[in-house]
Amino acid sequence: MLTFLVRRLMLAVPVLLGVVFVVMLTVELIPGDAVALMLGEHATPEAVAKLRDYLGLDKPMLVRYVEYVGRVARGDLGRSIQQNRPVLDELADVWPATLELTVAALLIAAVVGVLAGLVSAVWPTSLFDAVARIGSLFGLSMPVFWTGLVLIVVFAFWLSWLPVGGAGTPAHLVLPAVTLALPSVAMVARMTRSSVLDVLREDYVRTARAKGVAERLVVSKHALRNAAIPILTLLGLQAGQLMGGAVLTETVFAWPGLGRLIVKAIFARDYVLVQGAVLVFAVAFVLINLAVDLAYGVLDPRVSRQG
Amino acid sequence: MAISAAAALHAAAAPLVDTGRLSAWGEFRRNRLAVAGLAIVALLLIAALGAPWLAPFDPAKQSLIEKRAKPGGKFLLGADEFGRDILSRVIYGSRVALIVSVLSVAVALSLGLTLGCLAGFLGGWTDVLVMRATEVLLAFPYLLLAIAVVSALGPGVFNTTLAVGIWGAPTVIRVVRGAVLVARETEYVSAARALGATALRVLTRHVLRNVLPTVIVYSTLFMANAILVEAALSFLGLGVQPPTPSWGLMVSTGRDLLLVAPHVATIPGLAILVAVLGFNLLGDGLRDALDPRLRGRI
Numbered sequence: 074m075l076t077f078l079v080r081r082l083m084l085a086v087p088v089l090l091g092v093v094f095v096v097m098l099t100v101e102l103i104p105g106d107a108v109a110l111m112l113g114e115h116a117t118p119e120a121v122a123k124l125r126d127y128l129g130l131d132k133p134m135l136v137r138y139v140e141y142v143g144r145v146a147r148g149d150l151g152r153s154i155q156q157n158r159p160v161l162d163e164l165a166d167v168w169p170a171t172l173e174l175t176v177a178a179l180l181i182a183a184v185v186g187v188l189a190g191l192v193s194a195v196w197p198t199s200l201f202d203a204v205a206r207i208g209s210l211f212g213l214s215m216p217v218f219w220t221g222l223v224l225i226v227v228f229a230f231w232l233s234w235l236p237v238g239g240a241g242t243p244a245h246l247v248l249p250a251v252t253l254a255l256p257s258v259a260m261v262a263r264m265t266r267s268s269v270l271d272v273l274r275e276d277y278v279r280t281a282r283a284k285g286v287a288e289r290l291v292v293s294k295h296a297l298r299n300a301a302i303p304i305l306t307l308l309g310l311q312a313g314q315l316m317g318g319a320v321l322t323e324t325v326f327a328w329p330g331l332g333r334l335i336v337k338a339i340f341a342r343d344y345v346l347v348q349g350a351v352l353v354f355a356v357a358f359v360l361i362n363l364a365v366d367l368a369y370g371v372l373d374p375r376v377s378r379q380g
Numbered sequence: 381m382a383i384s385a386a387a388a389l390h391a392a393a394a395p396l397v398d399t400g401r402l403s404a405w406g407e408f409r410r411n412r413l414a415v416a417g418l419a420i421v422a423l424l425l426i427a428a429l430g431a432p433w434l435a436p437f438d439p440a441k442q443s444l445i446e447k448r449a450k451p452g453g454k455f456l457l458g459a460d461e462f463g464r465d466i467l468s469r470v471i472y473g474s475r476v477a478l479i480v481s482v483l484s485v486a487v488a489l490s491l492g493l494t495l496g497c498l499a500g501f502l503g504g505w506t507d508v509l510v511m512r513a514t515e516v517l518l519a520f521p522y523l524l525l526a527i528a529v530v531s532a533l534g535p536g537v538f539n540t541t542l543a544v545g546i547w548g549a550p551t552v553i554r555v556v557r558g559a560v561l562v563a564r565e566t567e568y569v570s571a572a573r574a575l576g577a578t579a580l581r582v583l584t585r586h587v588l589r590n591v592l593p594t595v596i597v598y599s600t601l602f603m604a605n606a607i608l609v610e611a612a613l614s615f616l617g618l619g620v621q622p623p624t625p626s627w628g629l630m631v632s633t634g635r636d637l638l639l640v641a642p643h644v645a646t647i648p649g650l651a652i653l654v655a656v657l658g659f660n661l662l663g664d665g666l667r668d669a670l671d672p673r674l675r676g677r678i
Contacts, residue, residue: 092519094516095525218632313522314521317522320524358520
């Protein structure tokens, strides 16, 4: 298990270095003079020269990359050009809100998705299965930002049950979390249904049933445990979907998180802040996938034995 | 001798392929949801191609005295904040959705097929480099890579297409490389090589042909995602710019009128939902028809 852990950690390092490279590359791609674009047309030549020097744009790209990696490793993501504050401080202010939103959405996706998929698989020709399958197709096809607006119209304007936007109380979390979770609920339900159906066709399930094991135990002990790996993989991937979706949900509900910060920073042409925020999202995603990989080792001993 | 043997092999294989196609089409036709998906996609195509004839009004024509007009009457689906006909803008919006999704699929496929074939066929350092680069791109959460690309290159139809295409490429690379690796070890590829076929011929004639069903299914499902990502970028103000009628942009501008005229934002959103649903149903149907192992299971 330890070898497996070390191996997985080692594999994440080049990916993280690559992520830093791509994030750095985004500023390189800016057409024209990036610094002039960041500071606007009325910036003084001194200010432009100072920022150019600060960003190290006169140095060769490889040198800048090595320096950037060094700074990122020390936790220095640069200073926000608009706010004139360290990017890390800016991100520290908003990441708890995004974490709260994505964790809530992931929990909804896991609980509702797995339950719906399980019921569909156990009664595959039932009315519930038909409704769940059609519902999951719609869930996958709905644009998150539109779902959010429809929920606002229904639950905030027409029924006045929940607030339109903002954060602070559990009531504020309901609409954004449900909006963000819906596509993932659909995805998890589909995956759970197909994985459990697969397992229920296996010989060992037939044997368990032949031995007279109660159906409840067959489903919970055999089917769900063995179907857990693909479901877990999907939940790991969904964490990434949710982080991306958070950009849209936070914009719709004025949720004060990382996603909304990125959009604001892009419009303010604060590329240092955009870089920092995208980097934090990507690193979080890599670490979540690493955690999912490690969880495989616990759920299925064959995985860790293979290393 | 080699040529005649190869010709004989192809002649023998031809009827099998045709029968397979027929049964796949039969299977597809029996799937009502898939046929519904095909019908939606066909409607979308008709709307995009025939927009100038189908749209009742000029999508850019403003009528300030009729702004926010409710659905019904002169404007079947109502009017937006500038009094522009929403139905006409939805019809014209299908053009942007289709252009961006078709071109981004083309970008994703050309990058994916080239790099996936190179990695799988050449192996060694090429494979290591391509696959590590793919892993890095896959490390960016959904939408974030596209946002990063568009924030750097600037908004607009072209950059949005490029961003969505780059976002889709890593999955194609993985799928194609996997298929190439499997095909490389099969007997028919060994046979073709033994018969003197060049690497390019083996790749195009035998390997890519086998990958084709998977690529078709992926492309269809990717079209659905491409429409969603384009709409999302335009909603954020990072994609297609006004006054071009884009569904995501229409939802975004209608957002401010949600309380007084909810139809301005919700109707273009419905168009996105229907278009994405169409491609998802079609993709699911194609997958079930082309890959019998997955039939009716997902």
